[in-house]
Amino acid sequence: MAKKKLTFEDALSRLEDIVSEMESADVSLDSSVKLYKEAVELSVFLNTSLNEYENQVMELSKTAEGVFKENTLY
């Protein structure tokens, strides 16, 4: 049951959907709590992604067999 890795885009979209769902008319208290929990998890994931510092710049190259490699440029 391999789950596709969550992308930033997907997480952001889901968070936006949660907010508009919670704004809509009648959400049970139980659902509200569940949704808020999910919102917290998503925002942690998103902020973590934004805080990951990519210090390297890579260079793309291709081997003779056509395999792509990335090497540090600087």
Next chain:
Amino acid sequence: MAQNFFSVTQLNRYIRDVFSDDYLLNDIGILGEISNFKNHPSGHMYFTLKDETAAVSCIMFKNDAYDLNFEPANGMKVIACGRVSVYEKTGQYQLYVNELEQAGIGVLYERFELLKKKLASEGLFDEDRKKPMPRHISHIAVITSKTGAAVRDIIKVVKDRNKSIKITVVPALVQGEDGARDVVRCIKDVNKWGRADAVIIGRGGGSYEDLQVFNEESVARAIADSKIFTVSAVGHETDFTISDFVADMRAATPSAAAEMLSEDAEAARRYVNTLLSGAKRMLISNLEQKKALVQAGTNRQVLKHPLIAINTKRDYVHSLLGSTDLNIRNRISSLKNYSQNTVRLAESLSPLKVLSRGYAVVYKDDEVITTVEKISENDNIRIELNDGEFEACITKNQQRRGREFGEKEIDF
């Protein structure tokens, strides 16, 4: 000392013949830069064609110059076609130009316009072909020269705005004959590799000729086929190339491209936190709402003072009882009175009572006698008093008398 000698005229004539006999020099094209240009009043053009190390005089006669579709000027690169010959009068050889065409930018401009028209008619520049910029870009590929200012500028701008964005440089030649082929290869590679969210194709500023790689048809088509969001960033603000028209987005410079693609991390963080606060607000308001409902429910009098209902009912019953009570009591007392009166009346009417007042009941032969006419002398009668009876014998009959009842009637 030379034995044979010729006149100058003969020499110059000879040289002229040498030139006209030469196959190459009769129809030759020369690439060079115009200088010392003079448009003679006669209509003939005189100029010098030069390159880095040499120069040659040129003349273009009025008739040939007439068809020119541009204005020759100093500094222009041209291809001059004609024949080389010698002006016998001066012994100077010249290029007699019968065709002059722009070799530098002019040619390039023309090719540019033609290609632009062609690709536009194929719809390659259409707005709805252009992909929208991905909402979140975390990995940018850069196709450009590995050295040079463009790549450094892009890296600096991206890192300044958002340190979390990955950059991968795909080095390519960006000018010269091999430039087009190299750039095309890189575009295809980036698409095949597939890890980038967006790709910047470009180079720093240069002369118009330097930028020609990005006017090549092969490059334009490779950009059109790119599945990844492509930004064209060639040269300076005012440089427009075919790549600019066919790409998903044009940036005036490589730095501008970097800025457009790198989402400000701070702004993104703020947005995420705004969303989260929104969710929190919704949760709290939902809670408050439900709380209010619960309070409203529990605030009802009946829950706070459950006995109130009972007391209310009880009071009601009491009041009902009270009023009936009164009624009944009244009825009872009046009935009591009535019955008492009736009893009293009955009592007073009771023969026994009468008897106790001194009256007697007279029986003759068990018949009650109420009139003296029934009594005769020597009759035996029985007399009943209130506490007993006795027998008597009439000694003498009394005379009848009229009586009056003087007793009152009893009110009730």
